Amino acid sequence: MTTVAAQPSTAVQSAPTALNGFVPPPPDKYRGAVVEDLQLSPAFALxxxxxxxRAIELAYDRDFSHIPVLDRKRKPLGYVEVAALKKKWEAGEADPTDNVALYMTKFNRSVSTNPYTVITPDTPLADLERFLQDNIFALVTDYGRKFVLGVATAQDLETFVSRRGI
Structure with a gap:
């Protein structure tokens, strides 16, 4: 009977980061969470x-920096940037009785150059993060896009991740 002595392996174990050129995706920092999991405050729109x-007063009461502006049928028209609006008011470039529509940034409604992205409570947070890379905020709407339910920002995502300890 022949005995074979175990020899230590000289093969280098590689980290499980690559197997035949395949690099696995980074772990999902949101763990499958959706917009609803952000627990956003109810939407505030003007x-x-x-x-x-009045818009500036309401914005500071709620600590909002950008506020959506809606038409009479609650259709989003654009948004006002509160700090810029306040600056114009303090510089005398805007009268406190002026309508916000005069100072809002209008949403680009051209589908060909700027396709509309629907963000609902079921939108994965990873998708929201990609959207927020090119946008200041996202309007969260109901599934039929009739009502603005909330406003999501990159800061909301950061708070979510830190709250979950990821």
Missing amino acids: PQDERIG
Whole structure:
């Protein structure tokens, strides 16, 4: 009977980062979470005929930096950037009784140059993160896109990740 002595392996074990050229995707930092999991505050939006003095007051009460502007049928028209609006008011370039519609940034509705991205409570957070790379915020709408339910920002994603300890 022949005995074979075990020899230590000289093969180098590689880290499980590559196998035949395949590199696995990074772990999902959101763990499959969706927009609903962000627990956003209810949407705050302004009608197009709201006065800027009132808009600034409401924005600071709620600590919002950007506020969607809606038409009479609750269709999103654009948004106001509160800091810029306040600066114009303080510089005398805007009257507190002016309508916010005069100072809003209008949404680009051209589908050919800027396709509309629907963000609903079921949108995966990874998709929301990709959208927010090119946008200041996302309007979260109901499934039929009739109502604005919330406003999501990159800061909301950062808070979510830190809260979960990921």
